[in-house]
Amino acid sequence: MQRFLVRRLFQGVIILIGLSMLMFTLLVFTPGDPVELIATSNPDVRPEDVALLRKYYGLDDPFHVRYVKWMRSVLKGDLGYSRTYGTPVAKIIVERLGNTMTLLATAVVLAFVVGATAGIYSALHQYSFADYAVTISAFAGHSVPVFWQGIVFILLFAVWKPWAVIPGMEWLQLPAGGMLTPGVAPGWPALWDRVTHMVLPVLVLATFNTAAWARYMRSSMLEVVRQDYVRTARAKGNSEKVVINRHALRNALIPIITLIALSVPTILNGSVLTETVFSWPGMGLLLFQAVLGHDYNVAMAVLLFLALMTVVFNLLADVAYAMVDPRIRYE
Amino acid sequence: MNDRVRPVLAVAVLALALGLSLPPALAQQSRDTVVIGMAQEPDCLIMQFCQMAAGAAVANNSVFSGMVDYNEKWQLFAHTVEKIPTLKDGDWQLLPGGKMRVTYKFRRNFTWHDGKAYTALDASWTHLMLRNPRTPTLSRTIIAKIDNMSVPNANDPYTLVVQWNERYPFANTGHVTYPRHVLERDYLRDPGTLKAHKQARFPVGNGPYKMVEWVAGSHITLEAYDKYPLGVAKIKKQVWRFILDSTVLQANVIANQVDATEINNFSIEQMIEIERRNPQQTAHYTPALIWEHIDINLDNEWLKDKRVRQAIAHSINREELSQKLFYGKQPVAHTWLPERHEGFNATVRKYNYDPARARQLLTEAGFTPGPDGILRDAKGQRFELVIMTTAGNAVREQVQQIMKEQMRTVGIDLRIDNRPAGVLFGQTTRRRQFPHMVMYAWLMQPLTLPHSFWNTDQIPTAQNNWEGSNYPGWRNAENDKLNNDILQEIDTAKRVTMLKKQQEIWAEELPAIPLYFRLSLTTSNKRLSNVKPAGLAGTYINWNSEAWGWQQ
Numbered sequence: 049m050q051r052f053l054v055r056r057l058f059q060g061v062i063i064l065i066g067l068s069m070l071m072f073t074l075l076v077f078t079p080g081d082p083v084e085l086i087a088t089s090n091p092d093v094r095p096e097d098v099a100l101l102r103k104y105y106g107l108d109d110p111f112h113v114r115y116v117k118w119m120r121s122v123l124k125g126d127l128g129y130s131r132t133y134g135t136p137v138a139k140i141i142v143e144r145l146g147n148t149m150t151l152l153a154t155a156v157v158l159a160f161v162v163g164a165t166a167g168i169y170s171a172l173h174q175y176s177f178a179d180y181a182v183t184i185s186a187f188a189g190h191s192v193p194v195f196w197q198g199i200v201f202i203l204l205f206a207v208w209k210p211w212a213v214i215p216g217m218e219w220l221q222l223p224a225g226g227m228l229t230p231g232v233a234p235g236w237p238a239l240w241d242r243v244t245h246m247v248l249p250v251l252v253l254a255t256f257n258t259a260a261w262a263r264y265m266r267s268s269m270l271e272v273v274r275q276d277y278v279r280t281a282r283a284k285g286n287s288e289k290v291v292i293n294r295h296a297l298r299n300a301l302i303p304i305i306t307l308i309a310l311s312v313p314t315i316l317n318g319s320v321l322t323e324t325v326f327s328w329p330g331m332g333l334l335l336f337q338a339v340l341g342h343d344y345n346v347a348m349a350v351l352l353f354l355a356l357m358t359v360v361f362n363l364l365a366d367v368a369y370a371m372v373d374p375r376i377r378y379e
Numbered sequence: 380m381n382d383r384v385r386p387v388l389a390v391a392v393l394a395l396a397l398g399l400s401l402p403p404a405l406a407q408q409s410r411d412t413v414v415i416g417m418a419q420e421p422d423c424l425i426m427q428f429c430q431m432a433a434g435a436a437v438a439n440n441s442v443f444s445g446m447v448d449y450n451e452k453w454q455l456f457a458h459t460v461e462k463i464p465t466l467k468d469g470d471w472q473l474l475p476g477g478k479m480r481v482t483y484k485f486r487r488n489f490t491w492h493d494g495k496a497y498t499a500l501d502a503s504w505t506h507l508m509l510r511n512p513r514t515p516t517l518s519r520t521i522i523a524k525i526d527n528m529s530v531p532n533a534n535d536p537y538t539l540v541v542q543w544n545e546r547y548p549f550a551n552t553g554h555v556t557y558p559r560h561v562l563e564r565d566y567l568r569d570p571g572t573l574k575a576h577k578q579a580r581f582p583v584g585n586g587p588y589k590m591v592e593w594v595a596g597s598h599i600t601l602e603a604y605d606k607y608p609l610g611v612a613k614i615k616k617q618v619w620r621f622i623l624d625s626t627v628l629q630a631n632v633i634a635n636q637v638d639a640t641e642i643n644n645f646s647i648e649q650m651i652e653i654e655r656r657n658p659q660q661t662a663h664y665t666p667a668l669i670w671e672h673i674d675i676n677l678d679n680e681w682l683k684d685k686r687v688r689q690a691i692a693h694s695i696n697r698e699e700l701s702q703k704l705f706y707g708k709q710p711v712a713h714t715w716l717p718e719r720h721e722g723f724n725a726t727v728r729k730y731n732y733d734p735a736r737a738r739q740l741l742t743e744a745g746f747t748p749g750p751d752g753i754l755r756d757a758k759g760q761r762f763e764l765v766i767m768t769t770a771g772n773a774v775r776e777q778v779q780q781i782m783k784e785q786m787r788t789v790g791i792d793l794r795i796d797n798r799p800a801g802v803l804f805g806q807t808t809r810r811r812q813f814p815h816m817v818m819y820a821w822l823m824q825p826l827t828l829p830h831s832f833w834n835t836d837q838i839p840t841a842q843n844n845w846e847g848s849n850y851p852g853w854r855n856a857e858n859d860k861l862n863n864d865i866l867q868e869i870d871t872a873k874r875v876t877m878l879k880k881q882q883e884i885w886a887e888e889l890p891a892i893p894l895y896f897r898l899s900l901t902t903s904n905k906r907l908s909n910v911k912p913a914g915l916a917g918t919y920i921n922w923n924s925e926a927w928g929w930q931q
Contacts, residue, residue, distance in 0.1 A: 104515045135575060206631075
């Protein structure tokens with residue numbers, strides 16, 4: 049296991065270096081140099097101003113020199129300055145990371161609870177109306193684009209509010225984006241305000257994985273309940289509750305645990321769209337703004353973070369698999 | 380359902396239903412707060428270092444008050460100075476050798492938000508700081524025209540004298556001023572770090588509102604400055620919310636979750652939808668200085684001939700475009716200056732939709748019909764033109780489709796080849812990499828003059844390091860002379876006469892096809908009084924926000 053871990057860590061570092069080179073190349077060679085854009089949008093910017101700005105932002109060096117300089121400072125723990133915000137990138141990332149993690153954690157928990165419950169229920173009531181309902185809902189949840197779903201949710205819960213036709217229900221609505229209502233009193237009102245702002249983005253972020261995990265859970269459970277040891281457990285006279293909870297469920301959850309670890313980077317990547325639609329000030333929105341604004345240092349830091357998360361959670365998935373399933377051994 | 384679970388679920392549902400009641404919070408804030416939504420987040424609030432209009436909206440009009448500013452009628456008014464200098468009053472003097480001297484008297488009751496006095500010393504220091512090559516100033520075009528700014532009398536820190544090296548017709552429109560006492564120490568240490576200075580994100584201003592917080596990615600909160608000498612703002616708090624997607628911003632307006640919008644990226648359809656869905660909101664369609672047009676590459680063999688350019692103009696039904704796509708709200712352009720600009724010329728040559736005339740002009744230019752209905756030039760080459768614009772801009776792409784159909788009827792095959800905005804503006808236009816035509820808009824100001832757009836020396840080339848904005852590559856000696864004279868002419872009447880003449884030549888030569896003048900689209904809650912959008916870049920909906928109030 050130790051050898052496996054060392055090998056995977058080494059591979060992870062190589063992958064990260066390769067990805068950083070690829071991402072840096074793509075960003076730098078994306079047409080529309082930030083200083084050129086400034087000059088084009090403002091006819092008063094003179095060529096000598098452009099030259100000074102290029103030097104100021106370090107854009108006058110050749111590509112490879114810029115990459116080496118960037119990598120050297122990253123290795124020293126310095127992610128550089130944001131060209132857009134004029135502040136250290138690390139400071140911006142720290143500000144936004146907490147917001148993204150709050151969304152991410154809530155969405156993962158929600159997706160797991162709802163997805164696993166629906167999958168188990170569906171498996172235990174195969175070919176019932178509920179099973180068909182879960183299956184159809186799962187396909188729908190899997191197919192709906194995040195961006196579209198976000199806008200429809202905003203329209204439904206903040207604009208259309210179909211329940212408003214019921215007398216006395218006009219007041220019920222959700223915020224149409226943002227993370228908080230400015231000026232809300234601190235303490236419980238602020239906490240509750242934050243919770244109401246989280247409802248829609250969490251729902252959107254969780255939908256895809258709820259659907260996916262419900263399907264996986266269903267098939268995993270169906271496979272396990274047909275195993276000999278489950279039949280044996282029943283033959284021993286155990287109650288159905290004990291058979292399902294103690295024998296079937298534990299084994300059915302093994303692939304799901306791996307799946308969750310593998311899905312976290314996907315959810316993190318999905319946050320780019322969700323946070324943009326809901327104006328949620330997290331890492332996803334930051335990446336979107338950084339790419340649009342050609343803020344290379346910020347974009348590189350966020351992309352590198354996403355790559356790091358993918359590598360780490362892939363490794364975690366392997367480790368978790370070995371830990372929960374004693375039959376797995378890595379050499 | 381389990382008996383233990385049921386009461387827990389009931390409590391959760393009840394709590395959720397009660398908790399989702401947002402309106403009490405919103406209603407509470409609406410008494411003393413105005414929420415303005417924007418589809419952009421500022422990069423910083425020192426506009427000489429930053430490029431995003433969102434920063435200018437917050438900084439120019441709420442946090443800072445300029446020496447001289449524009450009102451909604453595009454008239455200049457003295458803001459932090461006692462009066463606007465004029466030639467007649469003698470505080471704007473023309474000196475020998477084309478030099479000038481302009482004297483401003485600062486109002487004595489303005490202070491910075493930290494209580495320190497706002498004086499002419501701040502203005503003269505700001506000028507020195509911005510002209511330093513080590514300071515990351517975006518543009519020094521105006522700065523380069525100035526020899527120095529001084530406060531000649533040590534006992535009178537409220538008099539500023541600006542010595543100009545050359546004539547400039549808008550020399551009395553004021554200068555940017557920042558608090559010397561806040562910035563000077565760090566400036567002396569390293570001017571290069573000023574963009575990262577606290578002042579850039581949390582400025583000490585002199586305007587009606589002061590900074591309270593900037594939650595990155597979410598909002599900026601401002602609070603009324605209680606010592607603002609022109610009257611403390613009636614609404615205590617101003618919140619700028621950043622909602623990058625215009626559809627989501629629109630939903631927020633309809634749901635009354637924002638009270639006003641600026642830099643909202645709304646289309647006219649979205650504005651109409653807002654008015655239809657929420658009668659509490661007013662949609663403001665303000666004539667602006669945004670000129671939508673098609674630049675023509677005059678180096679192209681076909682397009683060098685002005686008859687061909689005129690034929691293209693005759694082949695596009697711009698009136699129909701305006702009616703069908705913009706409900707007639709965006710007026711058709713016949714020249715490059717809009718009606719509200721002082722130099723607008725209504726009598727220039729107009730190119731109404733006339734396919735027969737277009738065909739006649741093309742025949743005169745040597746084109747003959749081909750077997751497929753598309754014209755052929757004298758060498759037998761098919762008359763196919765490429766038009767580029769910003770990919771993903773639905774309105775421009777619709778205009779292209781309509782143009783394609785209309786131009787085909789006169790025998791021109793239009794091929795659409797769009798680019799992302801970053802590519803189009805970063806390379807295609809700037810380096811003149813469009814083979815035939817490119818569609819985009821110029822955002823102008825009342826101070827905009829033709830020189831940078833239409834002078835021969837403003838054609839970007841590799842030799843001049845792609846300087847200038849004359850992307851069509853128009854060369855015309857008479858136009859050049861007028862442009863240079865306009866640039867130096869102080870007398871408004873003479874300048875306007877020359878601007879009108881320049882437009883006559885322009886409309887005859889047609890280096891670009893004028894399409895229409897875009898409107899500045901903003902919204903505000905009907906209960907919000909005194910909202911008077913100006914429709915000018917730099918003068919945003921909040922230019923008079925200290926006078927806004929909530930009607931009961």
